[in-house]
Amino acid sequence: MKKLLLMALIAGGLFASSGQEVFDAKCAMCHKVVDMKERQQMMKKLPLQARQAMMKKFMATMKAPPINKVSARIKHFHPKKADFVAFVKDYITHPDAKKSLCMPMALKKFGVMPPVGVSLSEADKNAVASWLYDNFHGKWKEMKACASGGKCGSGKCGGISKKPAMKCGAGKCGAK
């Protein structure tokens, strides 16, 4: 019994670190971790013009949706770890706009991701998908507010735009 527990612990430990390793090697070049709260705090201090310039640069260098947001978004639809892991493993191997849970505007901006999973072993896919589940704790509902330009442009979330976010309220700000 003790031996089993120990093995589980070791396997758990290896899993966690190798998930991060897979991510760093295969995903991090496109998916960054972006802390929205931290950004907000920092941007609040800047004048509007500087904020806009910063946002523009940020958008121009971004190749994919921030991974912490991706994790929160998928958890919103697949709260159970087993379902989450199954979704991620399948998506990275057979990405398809029809399966995508990303917001439509993410797909429009970045296009569908390449099938990076085809070069990964089953163990690596499991590791990276579990890591994605375990490592991020943000809630999609909170991020959604930011994704749609804060409370419809009321100056929350850094207040990038003074105008209300166009499609706010139309149900298009992240669908659900």
Ligand code: HEC
């Ligand atoms: C070449 C850039 C690139 C790499 C490398 C990449 N991705 Fe992506 N990924 C994207 C883009 C772009 C999207 C948004 C469009 C989409 O969903 O297909 C995305 C979306 C996703 C999604 C959301 C799927 C959905 O519901 O739409 C997941 C999950 C994901 N990536 C996981 C990974 C993992 C895990 C890795 C590493 C094993 C990885 N990605 C590597 C570009 C990349």
